[in-house]
Amino acid sequence: MYLNQFLFLSAVLFCIGVYGVLTRKNGVLVLMSIELILNAVNINLVAFGAFNADLGGQVFALFIIAVAAAEVGVGLAIVLLIYRNRRSIDVTEADLMKG
Amino acid sequence: MMSLLLFAQEIEPLTNTEQWVINTFFYVIALVTVVAALKMVTTNNVVHAALYLLIVLAAVAAVYIILGAEFAAATQVLVYIGAILVLLLFGVMLTRAKIGSEDDLNYDQRWIGGLVSVVLFAVMGYSLWEGFEDTKLDPAFQPQRTGDVAESIFTQYIVPFEAVSVLLLAALIGAVVVARRD
Amino acid sequence: MLSLFAADAVSAPAIFDWVWLIPAIMAGSFLTILLGSKRLKVPAHFIGIPAVIACLVLALVTAFSWIGYSSDVAHSGEVKSEESFGGTAETAGAPVPGFVDAGAPTVACVESKHGDDYDDDGDHDAFGAGELAFSGELELAVEEGEGGGGTPCPVINDVTWFSNGGDPEDGGSDITVGTLVDGQSVMLLVVVTFISTLVHIYSTDYVNGDRRYTHYFAFLSLFTASMLFMVLSSSTIQLIVGWELVGVCSFALIGHWWEEKPNSDAALKAFLTNRVGDIGLLIGMIILYFAAGKTFDITTINTMAVSGEISQNTLLVAGLCLMAAVMSKSGQFVLHTWLPDAMAGPTPVSALIHAATMVVAGVYLIGRLYAVFFIGFGISGGTLNAMALVGGITCVGAGLLAFVQADIKKVLAYSTVSQLGYMVLALGVGAYTAGMFHLFTHAIFKACLFLGAGSVSHACHHSFDMKADMGGLRKFMPKTFWTFVIASGALAGIPPLAGFWSKDEILVGAGVWAGTDGNGTFTLPFIFGMMAAAMTAGYMTRVIWLTFFGDYRGHGVPHESGPRITTPLIILAVGSVFAGFLNMPKPFVEKIGLPSSWGLWFEHQVEPAGIGSFPAIDHGKPSFSLAIVATLLGLGAAFLVWNYYKALYAKDHKATEVTDGLMSKIPLLKAGHTMLTEKYYLDHLYTGAIAGGTKGPLARAAYWFNQNVLDKTVDTAGKTAVATGRFVYKYIDQGAIDGAVNASGASASGGGQVLRRLQTGRVRQYATLMFGAAALMAAVFIVAI
Structure with missing residues (x-):
């Protein structure tokens, strides 16, 4: 087993996730795409953990899963708030950060 | 396959046949993952997207098992599929997305996103290829036992662990504060 | 190793280990005044004056200790630096040429920071031999020199600020900070604290009832602290820090009455002019850092300059760069224009900063790195x-x-x-x-x-x-x-x-x-x-x-x-x-x-x-x-x-x-040949030129050089527009500075107009830019490496 096969899978997932984040309008779909990115990172961590026979990779993958849970929780709360205020979760319409 | 060998104390190095089988298994999973992921970011149906995400997450859990990280795989299934995905589906419902397909899910200028991710992939692919061209995993590598993982979390990684706990608490409170109707 | 020396060596008085207290007291006074004076309802000088007097006392004690120490050293003829004695890797290997020629008894003063390492790396024998030869030389020196050889080495107390790999041979270095006590620094220590004390006392009357009385005394304290810090610095990097700190204090105190535009302009001018020299300072110090084998230590740099381990060309380049810094800080010609304008500050500040202490920082720098300049030039x-x-x-x-x-x-x-x-x-x-x-x-x-x-x-x-x-x-x-x-x-x-x-x-x-x-x-x-x-x-x-x-x-x-x-x-x-x-x-x-x-x-x-x-x-x-x-x-x-x-x-x-009645004297003065009268004649035509554009080539040349070359940008405005010379002066200076400031402002706002388009507030666009930029930068990184 090549190390690269895992890393490439991770890279592909990551880029698909980025594509999703950049093209989706729906806030929930953006959050899902972010999950893809996080999973790509996790694959990387676990693969290197196995490669180096080190537990750190898996441990940090677990931490990232926990962080992802937190992120989805807060992210969904924000999406809900946007929805409640605007009756839409189209993130392209949210431009409150305009300077 | 490896999970079958879980209870053995020492695992023999994989034979060529076994490696071949595992590799095949991996490529099938990888194919499924990539296809499902692509469908997820292109489908016009929010609920379908969530289901494709389920496939991706399950496939990634399978990749973890191939890599001998069974506990991570179990957590992946439990937390991601059991909790996060359900949460996302709740989100879909609460925002009253249509159950059927929608036309208006994508940004008009998709080519920019496509370009960025292709460039990103080119860069990453090149550097991965340069860096780990034919590096192989040790055929004798051992699955990482849950007991060891637990011990490592509560000794070596206790500080990050506590930080994550606090983060979860903060996220919990934050989510409540943000989403509360008042 | 040290026993060879330590036998009858004079040890430095303990006060030298504590000189760091002097700037520390003033820094503490600054903080106390700034944070506590108003809250505690204590007038600022109640804090500043005791602090500065304490410093003066400490400085005097240090000075007397130094005098005693140097006479002890002169009598015993022995020299002992505060820490272990020896050489750096370079000086230990090849003895410093300076002390080899027996005619001029010379004592190497660079103390070894890695003294302990020598025992480990098997270099011990060579080092010991070097030292034996050295001690023999030293005795010779004591016999021959009539006190010339009895000058004490600088007493250095260093702590390692951070270590960058430690061993210079491996490309690493230790960055040390500390105090360096020698005649020069003690002298300035006394001068600075003495003048500062008097200025503090004087100021209680002079700026009495000022709108920013507290601020004023706080900055007096900070200035004194920075100057003392600079004076005592043992490494060039510390010197730069002190140098910049006094610059900041000077800026704050020139602009003390910043409500009037000329004052804040003068402060700005002083600051900006000094920046010009600071570039030279940084470049010069960096050159010396690498030339001296990655060390900021002043004594090491000087020793290596004297011993010829740094080539004269390097020293010349470094010296010229540092000269730019001296020119700006010590108001040397071409960059002196800020100093007269700095008189916009309160007069006691002019006395303290722009006459007695800060402006001599450049001179002090030359003295501190004298070997560099002496050999380089x-x-x-x-x-x-x-x-x-x-x-x-x-x-x-x-x-x-x-x-x-x-x-x-x-x-x-x-x-x-x-x-x-x-x-x-x-x-x-x-x-x-x-x-x-x-x-x-x-x-x-x-x-x-x-x-x-x-x-x-x-x-x-x-x-x-x-x-x-x-x-x-x-x-x-x-x-x-x-x-x-x-x-x-x-x-x-x-x-x-x-x-x-x-x-x-x-x-x-x-x-x-x-x-x-x-x-x-x-x-x-x-x-x-x-x-x-x-x-x-x-x-x-x-x-x-x-x-x-x-x-x-x-x-x-x-x-x-x-x-x-x-x-x-x-x-x-x-x-x-x-x-x-x-x-x-x-x-x-x-x-x-x-x-x-x-x-x-x-x-x-x-x-x-x-x-x-x-x-x-x-x-x-x-x-x-x-x-x-x-x-x-x-x-x-x-x-x-x-x-x-x-x-x-x-x-x-x-x-x-001179009025019209005396104009008849001018042909006479023109005809005069003594230097003084000629200068005198220049004086009046100079005034005349500024006042009404009267003729006088010498005066015009002087005027042109002083005003227009230096403030070239607004030359034409200066020639035609103004009635009196002083107004021309201010006008030009302010015009030049304003122009620069406005230009930078305009370019910033123009750039802002362009960049503004990007600020759509859309998170997606930001994300696209971020990922795109990350990808591009990663690509650049890969290509570059």
Whole structure:
């Protein structure tokens, strides 16, 4: 087993996730795409953990899963708030950060 | 396959046949993952997207098992599929997305996103290829036992662990504060 | 290893380990004033003055310890640096050439920071052998040297700030900070704390009731702390930190009354001009860092410069870069323009910062890294070098300008520039002690003059205009008058006041006058020095006349200032009388029957002669004839000026400058050939040129050079638009600065207009840009590596 096969899978997932984040309008779909990115990172961590026979990779993958849970929780709360205020979760319409 | 060998104390190095089988298994999973992921970011149906995400997450859990990280795989299934995905589906419902397909899910200028991710992939692919061209995993590598993982979390990684706990608490409170109707 | 040495070595007094307290006290005072003064309802000077007095006491204790230490060392002939003795990797391997030639006993002073490492890396034998040879050499030195070999090494207390791999051989280095106590730093320690104490006391009256009284005292404290920090620094990086800190304090205090635009402009100008030099400082220090094998340690750099381990070309380049820094901070010609403008600050600040202490930072820098400059510029045996030339031009150019100022503080400011030029000139011709001694005496009498000017303005309703608001003040404020006259005499070099001795030594150091063997024959700097000596007497006479003689031209009745102002004046005036006696030439001392050890006492304390970190400089021999001629030149100039004003006064009791009635004299003056009259003629045409564009090629050239070359951008506006010279001055300066500021503002706002389009507020777009940029940067990274 090549190390690269895992890393490439991770890279592909990551880029698909980025594509999703950049093209989706729906806030929930953006959050899902972010999950893809996080999973790509996790694959990387676990693969290197196995490669180096080190537990750190898996441990940090677990931490990232926990962080992802937190992120989805807060992210969904924000999406809900946007929805409640605007009756839409189209993130392209949210431009409150305009300077 | 490896999970079958879980209870053995020492695992023999994989034979060529076994490696071949595992590799095949991996490529099938990888194919499924990539296809499902692509469908997820292109489908016009929010609920379908969530289901494709389920496939991706399950496939990634399978990749973890191939890599001998069974506990991570179990957590992946439990937390991601059991909790996060359900949460996302709740989100879909609460925002009253249509159950059927929608036309208006994508940004008009998709080519920019496509370009960025292709460039990103080119860069990453090149550097991965340069860096780990034919590096192989040790055929004798051992699955990482849950007991060891637990011990490592509560000794070596206790500080990050506590930080994550606090983060979860903060996220919990934050989510409540943000989403509360008042 | 050390037992060879430590047997009868004199150990440094414990106070040297604690000198870091001195800047620390002032820094603490700054913080306390800033944070606590208003809250605790304690007037700021209740905190500042005790702190500065404590520092003065500590500095004096340090100074006396140093004097005792150096005489102990001189008697025992032994030298022991504070930490383990030895050499750096370089000096241990190849003995420093300086101490190999037995003619000049030299002691290597670089203490080993890696002393313990030598035991480990198997280099022990070689090192021990080197040291044995060294000790034999040292004994020889003690037998031969008559105290030259008995100069104590700088006492260094370093702590490692951070380690960057440690061993220089592996490309790493330790960055250390610490204190370096030697004659030079102790001398400045005393000067800074002494002047600062008096200025603190003086300020309680002078800025009494000011709107930012607390702020003022806080910055006085911070300034004193930074200056002391800089003075005590043992590494160049620490020196840079102190250097910038004093710059910041100077900025804050010049702009103390920032509500008036000229003041904040002046502050900005000072700051920006200094930035120009700081680039040179940074580049020079970085060059030295790498040239000396990755060390910021001042003693190591100097030692390596002396021993020839750094090539002369490197030293020359580094020296020229550092010269730019000196020029900006010490107001040398071309970059001096900020200093007169800096007079916008409160007068005690001008005394403390822009006359006595901060502006000598550049001179101090030269002294600190003297080996770099001395070797780099090839001072030994030379006839001219960049430093001496810059100093010479400065002391003459600024002296000329001092003649045409109506503002008493600006005269003093140009005088300061001129005297700083003198110090740089002294160091440039290799007269190290003379330069340092002039720094010392100048600090005292120039502080006295500035504080005197402040006292005068205090009496004259806060005006500094000598022509409009002063005159005849000697009757109203006798204490100020007498102290001012004494300090002026000291500045002008009238024997036996302080300035006479130091100035004379500088002229001797140029090595031109018959019988004064210096480091070379610096004819041009010598001529500049003589001219400046004469001019100084002339313009100080002018100031005294315009301020204290004639009829009072202001309004109201002036009054003598209170005791908190006059006491510092008196103390400084007494200092101006006696400071010069610290370094009288030996032949003179012997002639008047004093013990020989009184002669060159200052030199013995301050000049680290005969140690490895100091170049082998030659000392000039004092010459009575030179002293007499220089004094006569000064007195002659003073006499001419005096008579001129007396004649003017006889014609018109309110007159302050040449009027039409005296124009008839001009052809006569034109025809005159003496240097003084020519200068005088220049003076009036200079004024004329500024006032109405009158002819006079020399004056115009001077005007053009001083105004337009320096502030070229607004040249045309200056030539045509303005009625009086001073207004031209301000206009140009402000125009140039405003232009630069506006241009930078405009470019920023233009760039903002473009970038604004990108700020759509859409998170997706931001994310796209972020990922895209990350990808591109990663690609660049991959390609680049």
